[in-house]
Amino acid sequence: xxxxxxxxxxxxxxxxxxxxxxxxxxxxxxxxxxxxxxxxxxxxxxxxxxxxxxxxxxxxxxxxxxxxxxxxxxxxxxxxxxxxxxxxxxxxxxxxxxxxxxxxxxxxxxxxxxxxxxxxxxxxxxxxxxxxxxxxxxxxxxxxxxxxxxxxxxxxxxxxxxxxxxxxxxxxxxxxxxxxxxxxxxxxxxxxxxxxxxxxxxxxxxxxxxxxxxxxxxxxxxxxxxxxxxxxxxxxxxxxxxxxxxxxxxxxxxxxxxxxxxxxxxxxxxxxxxxxxxxxxxxxxxxxxxxxxxxxxxxxxxxxxxxxxxxxxxxxxxxxxxxxxxxxxxxxxxxxxxxxxxxxxxxxxxxxxxxxxxxxxxxxxxxxxxxxxxxxxxxxxxxxxxxxxxxxxxxxxxxxxxxxxxxxxxxxxxxxxxxxxxxxxxxxxxxxxxxxxxxxxxxxxxxxxxxxxxxxxxxxxxxxxxxxxxxxxxxxxxxxxxxxxxxxxxxxxxxxxxxxxxxxxxxxxxxxxxxxxxxxxxxxxxxxxxxxxxxxxxxxxxxxxxxxxxxxxxxxxxxxxxxxxxxxxxxxxxxx
Amino acid sequence: xxxxxxxxxxxxxxxxxxxxxxxxxxxxxxxxxxxxxxxxxxxxxxxxxxxxxxxxxxxxxxxxxxxxxxxxxxxxxxxxxxxxxxxxxxxxxxxxxxxxxxxxxxxxxxxxxxxxxxxxxxxxxxxxxxxxxxxxxxxxxxxxxxxxxxxxxxxxxxxxxxxxxxxxxxxxxxxxxxxxxxxxxxxxxxxxxxxxxxxxxxxxxxxxxxxxxxxxxxxxxxxxxxxxxxxxxxxxxxxxxxxxxxxxxxxxxxxxxxxxxxxxxxxx
Numbered sequence: 001x002x003x004x005x006x007x008x009x010x011x012x013x014x015x016x017x018x019x020x021x022x023x024x025x026x027x028x029x030x031x032x033x034x035x036x037x038x039x040x041x042x043x044x045x046x047x048x049x050x051x052x053x054x055x056x057x058x059x060x061x062x063x064x065x066x067x068x069x070x071x072x073x074x075x076x077x078x079x080x081x082x083x084x085x086x087x088x089x090x091x092x093x094x095x096x097x098x099x100x101x102x103x104x105x106x107x108x109x110x111x112x113x114x115x116x117x118x119x120x121x122x123x124x125x126x127x128x129x130x131x132x133x134x135x136x137x138x139x140x141x142x143x144x145x146x147x148x149x150x151x152x153x154x155x156x157x158x159x160x161x162x163x164x165x166x167x168x169x170x171x172x173x174x175x176x177x178x179x180x181x182x183x184x185x186x187x188x189x190x191x192x193x194x195x196x197x198x199x200x201x202x203x204x205x206x207x208x209x210x211x212x213x214x215x216x217x218x219x220x221x222x223x224x225x226x227x228x229x230x231x232x233x234x235x236x237x238x239x240x241x242x243x244x245x246x247x248x249x250x251x252x253x254x255x256x257x258x259x260x261x262x263x264x265x266x267x268x269x270x271x272x273x274x275x276x277x278x279x280x281x282x283x284x285x286x287x288x289x290x291x292x293x294x295x296x297x298x299x300x301x302x303x304x305x306x307x308x309x310x311x312x313x314x315x316x317x318x319x320x321x322x323x324x325x326x327x328x329x330x331x332x333x334x335x336x337x338x339x340x341x342x343x344x345x346x347x348x349x350x351x352x353x354x355x356x357x358x359x360x361x362x363x364x365x366x367x368x369x370x371x372x373x374x375x376x377x378x379x380x381x382x383x384x385x386x387x388x389x390x391x392x393x394x395x396x397x398x399x400x401x402x403x404x405x406x407x408x409x410x411x412x413x414x415x416x417x418x419x420x421x422x423x424x425x426x427x428x429x430x431x432x433x434x435x436x437x438x439x440x441x442x443x444x445x446x447x448x449x450x451x452x453x454x455x456x457x458x459x460x461x462x463x464x465x466x467x468x469x470x471x472x473x474x475x476x477x478x479x480x481x482x483x484x485x486x487x488x489x490x491x492x493x494x495x496x497x498x499x500x501x502x503x504x505x506x507x508x509x510x511x512x513x514x515x516x517x518x519x520x521x522x523x524x525x526x527x528x529x530x531x532x533x534x535x536x537x538x539x540x541x542x543x544x545x546x547x548x549x550x551x552x553x554x555x556x557x558x559x560x561x562x563x564x565x566x567x568x569x570x571x572x573x574x575x576x
Numbered sequence: 577x578x579x580x581x582x583x584x585x586x587x588x589x590x591x592x593x594x595x596x597x598x599x600x601x602x603x604x605x606x607x608x609x610x611x612x613x614x615x616x617x618x619x620x621x622x623x624x625x626x627x628x629x630x631x632x633x634x635x636x637x638x639x640x641x642x643x644x645x646x647x648x649x650x651x652x653x654x655x656x657x658x659x660x661x662x663x664x665x666x667x668x669x670x671x672x673x674x675x676x677x678x679x680x681x682x683x684x685x686x687x688x689x690x691x692x693x694x695x696x697x698x699x700x701x702x703x704x705x706x707x708x709x710x711x712x713x714x715x716x717x718x719x720x721x722x723x724x725x726x727x728x729x730x731x732x733x734x735x736x737x738x739x740x741x742x743x744x745x746x747x748x749x750x751x752x753x754x755x756x757x758x759x760x761x762x763x764x765x766x767x768x769x770x771x772x773x774x775x776x777x778x779x780x781x782x783x784x785x786x787x788x789x790x791x792x793x794x795x796x797x798x799x800x801x802x803x804x805x806x807x808x809x810x811x812x813x814x815x816x817x818x819x820x821x822x823x824x825x826x827x828x829x830x831x832x833x834x835x836x837x838x839x840x841x842x843x844x
Contacts, residue, residue, distance in 0.1 A: 074718070075718050076717040076718035077719035078718075080716060080719070
């Protein structure tokens with residue numbers, strides 16, 4: 001945190017938290033926080049003619065942990081796509097070498113997010129047993145504040161408790177595990193399906209039976225949602241639904257979302273949703289096979305628009321060569337069967353699994369082009385941009401470094417049409433999607449909602465991140481765009497968001513003219529639940545370790561404090 | 577045609593990454609501009625002029641540019657990598673990645689080269705008068721898309737992993753090779769005029785291999801089908817013709833299964 005004073009003068013401020021849309025004004029920062037005013041000795045940054053926004057908040061990205069690292073090991077060739085990452089500037093500024101494209105090194109991850117003006121990133125899937133690795137990697141990623149969501153959707157304890165309808169025990173187990181792993185919230189990946197994968201099976205819809213556990217995916221989602229609200233965690237459950245990536249999966253998606261109907265949130269963090277549905281693009285398909293594959297973005301968004309207590313993120317396909325990685329083990333095996341590229345799979349005892357397969361999204365391959373359109377359509381059909389967030393499910397649908405390109409497509413019909421026109425099957429794409437008929441172009445205000453205020457609120461961090469109101473973190477991105485005279489060439493929008501003119505974090509200048517000038521002071525954010533001990537859960541957990549169900553000892557399970565040396569702990573008090 | 581001559585002035589303490597030493601990068605530049613072109617020594621940013629004296633201006637295009645390196649480049653990597661036209665002549669040895677990813681033009685190394693020469697090459701000619709180490713014309717580590725075209729000729733011997741994941745083009749090793757030839761290949765031709773230790777054509781799907789010496793250890797996935805007369809790179813001989821790798825998937829053409837072909841010179 002910089003102790004000095006800083007004032008950003010004369011920029012076009014875009015801050016949805018205060019409904020400011022492009023008014024020219026100043027942003028003052030003191031001791032790392034936004035303030036009303038600063039003294040005349042404050043350092044001045046001239047932002048005249050530029051857009052000023054809060055630091056970006058990424059709600060879902062796979063940037064740290066064993067799965068990402070396995071991806072790096074599986075794909076050494078990914079670093080051939082690094083691009084120009086050894087500038088003379090890098091050496092001059094004393095920052096570290098960067099490599100990788102879809103699975104960048106920790107340094108490249110931190111730098112590239114900072115260059116795009118992002119300040120907070122949620123690692124979207126942390127295997128609890130391997131949480132120490134996740135935290136080591138988070139600590140090695142410079143600049144950005146990070147948190148991680150442990151996965152619960154295929155956890156043996158959770159499934160045992162929920163089979164018997166024991167929501168309170170589930171909640172107590174979640175509280176214990178968040179403390180052990182220094183986790184942030186409840187991630188659910190292919191509920192039941194990944195557990196079934198240990199038997200070589202999968203769960204494709206909500207009523208499929210999970211072998212051995214005698215529970216269904218629908219019951220797991222419902223039970224975890226109730227447990228999450230029982231605890232009143234900052235974030236809601238964060239769901240990667242069943243039947244990902246398959247033609248005709250959209251009815252299953254809507255069925256999963258319906259579980260939220262009538263459920264009310266209970267939390268002190270300003271969060272309004274009870275379910276966050278992630279990378280919805282992969283779940284919004286029609287057709288009964290790849291031949292009839294089509295977008296059902298409109299049908300899915302018609303539901304999302306009227307169901308106010310859910311939020312979504314896009315998972316936009318960016319048409320790049322990338323690396324897919326998910327705790328949805330059976331899906332990755334299925335994908336390997338489709339593209340025949342190399343595949344690896346990991347099982348994490350009692351808890352989860354993961355698979356990794358390289359994937360080339362080719363604009364001339366019809367299903368890939370339809371996926372591209374589907375992701376963008378979700379945003380273009382959304383009515384409430386504060387519930388609709390920009391992601392690429394990095395690196396699954398594309399690397400996070402393509403966010404500026406997705407912004408370009410969302411803000412410019414011309415840019416969308418230009419991409420569409422280069423596709424070999426553009427006529428068929430038009431027939432199988434809605435994109436050609438949608439004229440909507442998102443505004444900078446809506447982009448700020450999707451990348452700043454919205455995700456921050458969804459994560460229960462709306463009073464710290466995602467806005468420029470006094471008292472919030474002094475995290476500011478300044479972009480070389482003239483709000484009053486936006487460029488007619490949409491490429492300039494992409495360039496402006498790729499390399500921020502300035503990125504300031506906690507009042508310290510991190511990026512200047514698109515280059516990193518400081519490593520800043522990153523934090524690890526995690527949630528600590530304070531509640532009375534639950535004797536049954538304590539006994540169940542200790543038995544699992546002492547009976548040898550786990551291969552490690554309980555005392556070696558927790559993430560030690562030294563692994564997260566710069567914590568920002570959010571306390572949640574639960575009364576008995 | 578314009579000739580640019582580089583004369584080594586000092587040996588890099590680490591390794592000089594000479595990714596700028598190609599006709600494409602030199603094209604249109606004066607000697608002084610070429611000396612200022614970037615390179616790396618470890619993480620340190622250096623220039624070509626830090627290690628070479630440069631004389632002569634380049635031609636307007638890569639095709640009009642000949643590069644002559646007068647001296648030893650044992651510690652210089654990436655010479656001629658990604659080039660599309662023009663020539664590079666090196667009167668000495670070179671380090672790794674000579675002609676890697678090259679698409680056209682000619683490279684002639686009069687000494688030896690280290691590993692990874694001509695990897696993922698797409699076109700052009702790479703000739704080495706001495707020996708090559710490992711991974712001649714191979715795919716990059718982890719990549720499943722290998723050499724697509726062009727010709728690599730090693731007048732001496734080569735090490736292991738020759739033509740891995742090869743899809744097209746020709747590799748000629750005039751003396752001996754060690755192990756792993758054309759592993760995973762789905763096209764292209766590898767000719768080894770001397771002996772090979774073994775593991776020739778493992779998991780190979782399609783493509784041709786010729787061995788004019790002996791294979792010490794034959795792969796079990798190959799089956800001898802006949803004996804044929806062939807002329808290979810100027811040598812006329814009788815060959816034992818094997819097909820394989822029988823443990824691998826194979827496509828069909830006109831109803832016939834297409835195997836990889838291995839021709840080993842029939843013992844006299």
